[in-house]
Amino acid sequence: MTVSILRMSDDFKNTTFSGTKRITIRNGHRPQFHTELEIRIISNDTNWGCKANVTEVGFYTYETIPEQDWHDDGFQSWQEMFEEMKTFYPDISPQSECTIIRWGQIFAQWEI
Numbered sequence: 001m002t003v004s005i006l007r008m009s010d011d012f013k014n015t016t017f018s019g020t021k022r023i024t025i026r027n028g029h030r031p032q033f034h035t036e037l038e039i040r041i042i043s044n045d046t047n048w049g050c051k052a053n054v055t056e057v058g059f060y061t062y063e064t065i066p067e068q069d070w071h072d073d074g075f076q077s078w079q080e081m082f083e084e085m086k087t088f089y090p091d092i093s094p095q096s097e098c099t100i101i102r103w104g105q106i107f108a109q110w111e112i
Contacts, residue, residue, distance in 0.1 A: 059099055
């Protein structure tokens with residue numbers, strides 16, 4: 001079975017572990033992610049992580065991300081989402097490609 005890694009900011013540890021965060025917006029076209037794929041979501045410093053299965057993947061440009069997706073990721077507006085994404089990916093434009101990844105219930109988690 002193929003397992004892919006999603007690195008996550010430590011800011012999202014609690015919401016990821018609790019299951020309130022089940023979506024991420026990533027820069028670029030990431031075809032390695034697909035439904036039913038097992039993912040390991042790990043912190044940038046690898047001090048915590050969890051496992052889940054991908055339930056949905058969408059490929060967009062930032063300007064075409066559906067409102068439901070940026071809203072589900074905790075943003076109140078497209079502008080707020082785009083400005084936050086620029087903190088991670090400073091060179092993006094509204095026409096840049098991005099990938100939306102959703103996952104189901106966490107089935108394993110750990111902390112070091």
